[in-house]
Amino acid sequence: MIPVCKPYLPNRTKLDAYIDSIYQSCWLTNNGPLHQQLERRLKDYLGVEHLLLVANGTLAIQIALKALNITKAVHTTPFSFVATSSAVAWEGADCVYTDICPKSWNLDPNALAASEQTKGLLATHVFGNPCKTHDIERFAKEHSVRTVYDGAHAFGSKLSSSENLWLAGDASIGSLHATKLFHSVEGGFIVFKQSEHYELAKQLINFGIGQNHVPQHVGINAKMSEFHAAAGLAVLDDIDEILADRQRVYFRYKEQLCKYLQFQDISAGVQYNAAYVPVVFPSEEVLLKVSNALSNKQVFARRYFYPSLNSLNFFSSTDYQCPNSESISTRVLCLPTYFGLEDSDIDAICQTIISTIE
Ligand SMILES: Cc1ncc(COP(=O)(O)O)c(C=O)c1O
Incomplete structure (x- = not known):
């Protein structure tokens, strides 16, 4: 039997070494040592500064929208996995669909039409093929629209040899689900352009808790566990x-x-x-x-x-x-x-x- 995809299983000895370290630290979740290590290594690998690991790619989109205060209506693509639209709807916003280019299958920047209500844009690098980010950013700037890129499929893609896909827009998200070429079994990440959005999202994913353990916002639990970080590190090695x-x-x-x-x-x-x-x-x-x-x-x-x-x-x-x-x-x-x-x-x-x- 040949399935459409088979999750990559990392070398068992390497994975065991990471798991052994969890048994030694007895630190299972809440920003543990492996979580910190994976975050550091991903920042280096992707060449970004404000990267946050989260529990999955769907929550990554929701948190990015929330941290950027994108509400009401969001320009988005009709050709993506259902999570792209459901994350928008789950945040209480309306999807404003813009058709795709028949060749790249990505949201067509020339088809974007401004709307009073629409203050956000969520475009997918579909199947890992980067969107026309320059054209999208031009539209976003002209109409004061914040942009988020759904890069669930895009790990390892680059806009060009010198241009980093993860730095386009106000935020980009990745999925680390088992079906993805780089994964942590379940998981995701968000890359923010600005530190203020990153700092806010860091609190949002931990029940909205801020300094001195006092809740500052309506938050949610979107943290990644040490076992997931261990799987991510072992896969990243390869x-x-x-x-x-x-x-x-x-x-x-x-x-x-x-x-x-x-x-x-x-x-x-x-x-x-x-x-x-x-x-x-x-x-x-x-x-x-x-x-x-x-x-x-x-x-x-x-x-x-x-x-x-x-x-x-x-x-x-x-x-x-x-x-x-x-x-x-x-x-x-x-x-x-x-x-x-x-x-x-x-x-x-x-x-x-x-x-x-x-
Ligand atoms: C385009 C796209 N966006 C978002 C997601 C959601 O990611 P996750 O499964 O990690 O929640 C997926 C998952 O396959 C996806 O393909």
Whole structure:
């Protein structure tokens, strides 16, 4: 059986060494030594200053919106995982959907329309492909809109060899869920541009407790435990090999399938992490035929992200038409990709796809 993804399991001896240190310190959560170590190492690795580890990527979005005081209505993309929209709605705000670019599948900055109500923007670097952050920031500046980037898929991607994706906008979030190429089983992080938002978020994730243990805000519990930090550290030790292996898998598929199927357009100069292998079929009918042919061979591809989020009636009080997102979401399938997926399995999957569509 070949699943769409297999979580990376770090070397057991290395993981045990981190776990042993938890047994020695008897410090299980609340900013323990491993949490501090992971935070330090991630700041170095990502080249950022104000990084906060949290319990998961969904809470990361919610805390970022809260710390930036983004309320009421948020410009966002209809083509993302459901958590992008649900985090907005959970914060009591309305999703204002802007259609995506049919090639990059990211929110199209040219389609953004200013609105009185909308004081925030949440865009996803979908499948790890960086958004056009310069164009988005231009819009944000012109209309005094705060921006948050959902970088749940983007660990290891760069805007260019010199431009850091995690420094775009007012905040960016990452997910460290087990399905992500870098993970801590469950977990997430937020990178803030300004220290004041970081300091506020640090209190928000710990019940709103501030100095002298006195609550200062309505907070929540979004802390990461030492066991999760241990898993994160053990996986981070292997990150270079993990990223290199994703490239191998991605380009082996692309070489065989690009003349039959549409791949996501990655802008020139972008350093792409190849976190996923999404392919677009000419129609939903062909997608379903291929998906059935693969599952008959015990290969399980997945329909990320279907349906287009604007078609769900609980995230927004307005009906939005997003034809590009609606079209891509009915025709996109993510092919299996994970560390150690055999070349021969990739070739067999490509053969099944080609023989089904030809
Ligand atoms: C685009 C996107 N945003 C947010 C999330 C939520 O992250 P988490 O599962 O860590 O809560 C995910 C999870 O897969 C995601 O794909």
